């Protein structure tokens with residue numbers, strides 16, 4: 059820690075921290091437009107200039123030194139800032155009355171703040187047509203070329219889909235250099251040269267919408283929101299992303315649907331883009347609610363009667379529920395001895411339990427912060443950008459900002475992840491090799507391992523021959539030229555042979571000691587060792603492939619040992635929104651014979667959001683909490699009204715329930731804190747510190763060190779005909795697929811290499827066969843991968859019967875005749 063003084067007041071900070079960050083964390087205002095927290099500075103706006111020890115610096119870029127004296131405002135600096143804001147206004151269309159950003163526009167705010175009320179500068183404008191980029195629109199005439207969009211896409215999302223392109227403007231009057239304030243001239247000069255364009259015709263864009271979120275003006279906007287509302291008419295309802303286990307902070311921006319219909323409607327989802335980036339589903343998948351719900355007393359009574367008569371033997375549900383609902387299901391289980399059936403959460407629960415026994419901790423120790431601050435990260439068992447996009451953002455951010463290195467293990471190539479950094483090594487491996495990855499990590503990074511394991515690892519090396527190039531001296535005969543005198547005494551040049559010693563590179567075969575696991579995985583250990591140079595903060599990300607693997611229990615043990623015996627912080631991604639909450643609250647079972655009550659899943663009687671016997675509210679119509687992948691209990695609030703029964707109405711009718719769902723929040727169980735729902739905060743502060751709900755404490759226990767058998771249950775697999783179970787980017791479940799911006803039909807998504815191997819083409823109609831089951835669907839080319847994946851977001855098809863619980867399946871494929 060060091061101390062710096064800002065405007066006469068002393069603050070403690072880390073040496074090397076940016077001055078702007080220190081100021082923001084301590085509530086000191088410094089104007090700034092182009093800088094985004096957690097990204098590299100672009101120095102486009104120069105508004106953040108300050109004086110540090112008497113010198114002009116840009117506070118978003120300048121680093122704190124012990125004893126530094128910073129002054130954030132001087133008359134000169136204020137003149138520059140005012141002139142910069144003037145230049146931003148040149149030719150900026152006067153359309154604030156209709157612009158979507160009006161009311162939350164940083165250009166408006168700073169122009170007002172700097173007191174810009176005249177314009178001294180001018181340049182002839184050029185025609186710049188509006189562009190539609192799918193879910194977002196770009197209006198270049200409103201763009202101030204702050205490059206925030208380019209930066210967020212590169213440094214956070216990792217897609218690198220945007221760039222600056224030439225503006226082709228009128229010639230710039232260079233003589234202004236002598237007359238204008240210096241910084242303002244530089245900003246305007248740069249601004250007049252560029253606009254924003256898309257790389258690869260937009261192919262690298264995943265339509266996450268984050269660029270539109272960070273745009274300080276109305277240049278990048280969400281197309282569906284265009285001209286729908288003024289910012290000040292909207293009420294912000296703080297909530298949590300209901301679609302994936304990041305459960306990131308979102309705001310449902312609502313107002314009445316129309317003058318006649320006064321019921322609230324969600325117009326858009328907004329966010330705190332400085333600290334909580336949203337994935338595509340979180341931003342665009344907001345209208346999945348149960349809109350025509352009604353209270354069907356007869357069905358409710360049927361359910362109550364079935365419980366009272368002990369006819370319901372199972373409750374089948376998924377993890378798109380709140381912790382409070384999970385608690386309600388547990389109460390029903392305790393009272394009526396029903397089985398709680400949730401296959402995905404059960405696998406996660408079993409994985410966690412086994413992990414805990416061997417790690418000696420009831421929870422994994424990694425989170426977003428440990429990943430972001432790591433300098434060496436391994437991801438294994440996850441098709442990361444599809445399964446957990448927010449983790450892929452943090453991985454990319456660590457690579458870009460911390461100059462971290464990473465290994466990405468997956469059987470399917472992902473060219474976007476591999477493009478994050480030259481320090482990320484894509485380790486494509488056979489889908490039947492999963493334990494080998496964790497064994498290799500333990501062998502390479504484990505310290506003070508139990509003796510049986512160390513002995514095993516010591517023997518799991520083998521000598522292999524390797525050709526290396528070595529320097530060798532050899533004598534060569536060379537022709538050299540020499541001057542001699544001929545018979546007439548004249549000097550002439552003659553050639554003669556001469557023996558000379560030269561150094562040549564020659565191949566030499568040597569024996570090297572290589573880990574058997576690394577050999578099986580085809581790892582280039584030399585390259586990995588280079589990536590590991592001077593790295594000290596390690597993170598391991600474990601995904602759903604391992605949780606659903608036939609080797610899951612063994613993989614859980616090894617993951618536990620990695621957390622215990624290595625420096626890796628481990629994060630085991632909960633596969634669905636609240637898998638972790640469900641796993642911590644419910645004791646999950648196998649299905650037993652008898653009647654099943656389905657909750658958003660098929661049952662003999664079904665309670666649910668869409669097309670069920672009895673209506674239930676969607677997650678954007680409920681209050682409650684989730685446990686996110688950071689092990690944080692985060693609150694969510696209802697954005698929309700709901701007119702049907704809730705799960706709690708069943709409990710109340712059985713005299714088991716509290717008045718409101720939120721009454722369960724402080725009674726979730728021993729792993730949770732007794733904090734009432736209304737006392738849970740949901741925000742980030744100016745330093746980026748999370749004030750979202752509360753974090754679960756990790757409890758430490760005695761761990762198991764006993765020897766266990768390490769035998770893979772995976773069969774040898776025919777990689778060519780193997781398909782993978784995964785959703786396309788932005789889809790997570792039938793709920794995302796119900797949202798109007800995301801709704802689509804399932805296809806087999808396949809890379810070019812896969813299509814070529816199977817003589818198939820994009821858009822072909824194919825049939826997939828496995829064990830007598832057939833599925834007909836179209837191909838959609840995904841040029842970012844080389845394999846093929848079948849999605850599970852479309853509830854019109856049942857893909858589970860093609861996978862037997864795992865994420866890989868061998869199938870036969872053929873083109874259908876139309």
Ligand code: SF4
Nearest residue numbers: 201202204205207273
């Ligand atoms: S589109 Fe918006 S975020 Fe991007 S450079 Fe222009 S003003 Fe900045």
Ligand code: SF4
Nearest residue numbers: 211263264266267269
């Ligand atoms: S929508 Fe997302 S991926 Fe596409 S350009 Fe914007 S930030 Fe990049």
Ligand code: FES
Nearest residue numbers: 101103104106118
């Ligand atoms: S915020 Fe520092 S240059 Fe723009």
